[in-house]
Amino acid sequence: MSSIKEPPPPMVLVPPLFDFPPLAARTRMLEPSYNLLFGKLALRSLFEDYFDAANHFSTIFMLKPIEDRHVDLIATVSGPLDNKPEETIVGKAVFRLQSDADDPHTFTDLYVSSSDPILLMRACAYYPKYGFGAFGNFPVLKKHRICSDDYGTLGLRYGSSNLSFGAMLFPYSCMDMKLGDDFLKSSWLVTKVGRLTAGVQYDPQFEKKDGAKYKNLKNWNCAIGYGVGSGSPLSPSFNFGLEFAQNSQFIASFYQHVVVQRKVKNPLEESEVIGITNYIDFGFELLTRMNEEKGSNNIQDSTFNIAASWQANKNILFKGKVGPLSSSVSFSFKSWWKPSFSFSVSAIRDRAIGKTSLGFGLRVDNVREASYQRADPNFVMLTPNKEHLAEGIQWKSGKRPMLQSDVNSGNFDGVPRELRPLSRIL
Template sequence: MGNMVLKSIISDPAPPPPMVLVPPLFDFPPLAARTRMVESSYNMLFGKLALKCLFDDYFEEARHFSTRIMLKPIDDPHVDLIATVDGPLNQKPDEKLGGSAQFRWQSDVLDPHTFADISVSNSEPTLVVRSCAYYPKLGFGAFGIFPILLKQRKSPEDYGIMGLRYGSSNLSVGATFVPFPASADELPKNAWLVSKMGRLTAGVQYEPAFGSKDGARYKNLANWSCAVGYGLGSDSPLSPSFNFGLELAKNSQVKNPFEPKEVVGITNYIDFGFELLTRIDDTQQANNIDDSSFQIGASWQANKNFLIKGKVGPLSSSIALAFKSWWKPSFTLSVSAVRDRSKRETALGLGIQVENIREGIYQRADPNFVMLTPSKEHLAEGIQWKIGERPLFESDVTSGNFNGVPKELRPLNKML
């Protein structure tokens, strides 16, 4: 009687295929984009939001610190809370810490344009309520900003500001006004018109500050601002872009060594900007550095954890380093150094931020899309990768297919 021998053949799993990591951006979308509907579109376009992120974010004030906590409950993503505390590192008896808190309710989790929030702080105004209602199908919206608690109301703006707007993919027009103006000449408080034609964007804004009677406010060019911008590329951060903006304002003034060997590359985010401010109405003050100034800034996010920024101006230079840990909630620590060349002094600033409002873990690649780097991930699900362990996204974004891209990285083409 023969013996039967059963042999089992165990083969080693195939090595992980090469892949390119696309890490999440440190802060995207910008927090200012959540409240864009209570602002003039003129003040948000022409690269102004990008310039603010480049030249302001993570550059803490010299010898000061700032902390910010941004939390969203898991059970109700329609609401969130932002609390901030800031002040000098070496506090003097006559100085005090600044603190504020904002509670926000958003109608649609994916659409921030209809919301209401309430803000409290230990400075003026103490309590402010903001609200906005926008109807995407019609393109119309209304909004209001109302200071509830103030020690003293000196101007009509202290009683609140209301506004109406219309927005589409190629046009934005709107106006703001105070509900209790001192005179009819103060209407409107602000009005804007911005239009986009292909890659060209042009806009004009009216803000009365000079003249008072007989239509003098409208005739005075100092009350008007105009701008023109030209942009190449998509407004998704995954696509390289080039933007140029020129404004006449009414008040002129790589391979990552820390990743596993199967990671053949990682997307880096590089931002570079140049801003020039100069007067055109008074040539005698052209040599005054306050009236004619410039600054150059650059930012490099090497991976999902490290960001370095720097900017150079005529009087000072600054550099900032930020580290972000993508826990839930995420934790960000930033340190900045400011060099004042006139005083020949260098000072440090410190920033701390805790947040779970903006999600940073992106979906894995969908095998139905064209991959930038060939991948067999869909054939080895649960073996080669663990969900959520490493942010990964590869898609044919260069062809304009953003259907599988997380909402934070999709182009905002529904509204100008």
């Protein structure tokens, strides 16, 4: 009796995100944790990435030699599309040396630019076993040195899964400045209990009150956030935050990353491929100025931004954002060659002058690797056995897509590095 060959199990393609982890995550240890938590890092990427400025172009080259995974170079060139005498083309480059290719938290880089600072050295060291780290920014070549910030900053931090605190200091002061309150640039304390995150930041940029800057409430910021999700793009996430800044600004923000699944209608795919994962992101930010002299209905005192993105497959990304003064839409196409190429075009509508302008962007990247193999059984949305057939389960109304059990449980050991959560530290 001849054996009957069983049909292959149904597969769902799980494409990589356009850019994960985001470039801002590479230098997150150079910033206070307060500036990155409460959904701020995700919102920054949603509101800024692939939105090119009106009548401007930008190019980014992210290159890493095959022979050495510990070094890479990111160069950017941007400027106006028309010949405006007040605007010039700006070039920047960052050469990075990372002692551990899989650990982005300890590195040294050199930043060069055609504008100030001309040469900047940045360094960061973090020891996860103890939770302590140090970091610094040191302008080596700068046209003008007026204040302490122009001579560099030094920071110390502690980070664990539930606690982060630290401070940024000015190791050098201007000749005519005295130490004291001016020696401290900022400090922060952030803690997490369950899904709640709360933090406070001391940022002494305003004048003294009663002889001390810490008595001026404008120098204090506080925030609280509620978050759900692992931080990996394979899992949905939800973040909601409230912030009271500078004793005059109230900021409410919301960010959600959704993992959805749709049917594949591509006739070039194999018959067992029955679906593809899509990523939808939505963000909202409302800023209200608590100013007694002006009404809160003034557009300068109260403003908002709404943005959304949809990644249809590994090659196409749509984004849009709306604000009180302008609206923008962006279309991006990416090819996953080695290195990968992506091209973006943005349309910006300025409602103040009633004009629509275009912006263009080009990116070349081999720093971030492709995050999956097509139809890899490690990353399919359906369990590949005969008990889970696409008909009746996968497309039933109201059913969530079934992620692999170990991903849901937070075990990312078998997941590519680019798709794991950014870190286990707060």
